[in-house]
Amino acid sequence: MATVGQENARMLASLLGIEEADAAERLDKTVRVTVAAGFAVAGDEVRDLLDRTIRVADLDEAEPDLELVIGPAEPATPGPHIYASLTQRGVIVDAIPLRHSNECIHPLLMALAACHIAAAALHRVIGSSSLPRLSLPLSVDFAELGIPKGSLTTPFDISGMVLVGGGAVGNGFLRALRHVPVRGILPVVDPKVVGEGNPNRCLYFTSDDVGLPKAPILAQAAQPDFPDLELKPHTCTFGELVAKTGLVDTAIVTVDSRRARRSLQKEIPRRVIDASTTDARAVIVHSHSQPTDDACLACIYRHVPDEHARERSIAEGLGIEIETVRAGFITADAAARIAKAHPSVEAGKIIGKAYDTLFKELCSAQALLTPEGRQVLAPFAFVSALAGVLLVIELLRTNHQTATTNYWTVDPWGAPIGRLRRLRPRVPDCEFCADDDARRLVHSLWGRGA
Ligand SMILES: [Zn+2]
Structure with missing residues (x-):
């Protein structure tokens, strides 16, 4: 069944149109995150996000595949580097050092910025032109979010x-x-x-x-x-x-x-x-x-008609009827039939699971390979x-x-x-x-x- 690494590799393989093993190699990367004082919230968020996809280096890592510098901090390694600048207006990520100002930024905006900084770092270390386009400088303007004035700090029930x-x-x-x-x-x-x-x-x-x-x-x-x-x-x-x-x-x-x-x-x-x-x-x-x-x-x-295609391919792949798949969750009876068609599956362990979930796991484990697998890939x-x-x-x-x-x-x-x-x-x-x-x-x- 799918481990965390396999789940990520399979996602990347689908994005790039390459084999899962090649994708796993592309994700076998280390990023060191260097964070200026006052930007700890953003730094922790970025580390948490990257850590589930690639390797986040310890602070003594001298030669990472990328050093990400958040806020006005000096890089600690020879690079390559990308830099992120955060202000109340937004976040900018670029390959060259940026100007900074010391402003207090709401942690929800830091969390949003962290997603975009993680995207830029991941894009850079994967380094494939087949990824969705991301060009530097990446500039995110918080005003585009349409957050009502005062709503981030007004308590509500x-x-x-x-x-x-x-x-x-x-x-x-x-x-x-x-x-x-x-x-x-x-x-x-x-x-x-x-x-x-x-x-x-x-x-x-x-x-x-x-x-x-x-x-x-x-x-x-x-x-x-x-x-x-x-x-x-x-x-x-x-x-x-x-x-x-x-x-x-x-x-x-x-x-x-x-x-x-x-x-x-x-x-x-x-x-x-x-x-x-x-x-x-x-x-x-x-x-x-x-x-x-x-x-x-x-x-x-x-x-949409695609759903029929996906349900059909889940049904065919698992060896059951399409009506059974439409029920959503695996019953004891369906589990027994699926286990019969797939010796690697234990009936007792899949009862109550969603068909989508089992299908995704079998796809990740290469037990099933269909174009529809892509629609249920995990981001x-x-x-x-x-x-x-x-x-x-x-x-x-x-x-x-x-x-x-x-x-x-x-x-x-x-x-x-x-x-x-x-x-x-x-x-x-x-x-x-x-x-x-x-x-x-x-x-x-x-x-x-x-
Ligand atoms: Zn409606």
């Missing part, structure tokens, strides 16, 4: 919201949320267990957590970062939680499939704040509040972390009702560009919006005067 999904983006969301003053109670919902490749991008998980349920592991690991917020884990689906505890005001959505998002829409949360990643190429942010005449979560993640840590930061920013924007758009795509290898925000319309054949009963229910639940 998050009770009434639910974090749906405790995977990579769920981890990234909590890592980012710890930097803003929140209080209250936040349920964390996920029916799955930690997979062997997960720690490559889930910063609250370690290899000791593999096989344990995600929700309680995440809640326990993240809790010390939240003195005024109680994280309450639920090992079940969002639908099961709603059945137990009733309607949810705000769903913070980080689940990993389009199908799961559409089924979540049917539980009719008043507000949805969602972020997803497309392998390592894009981060997509969506939000809406009901009632809306614009796109819902099921409009944004409407059924690098910095991509999931960026999705988490953008999710927190979208939460602040919708809290302050400054969100007049509902869709944003951000290139994790580039800079966030505010004018790329879109207001996506409703899709005429959306399986949720086109259902008159569902629309009526929305208005009676969340309409004016409801």
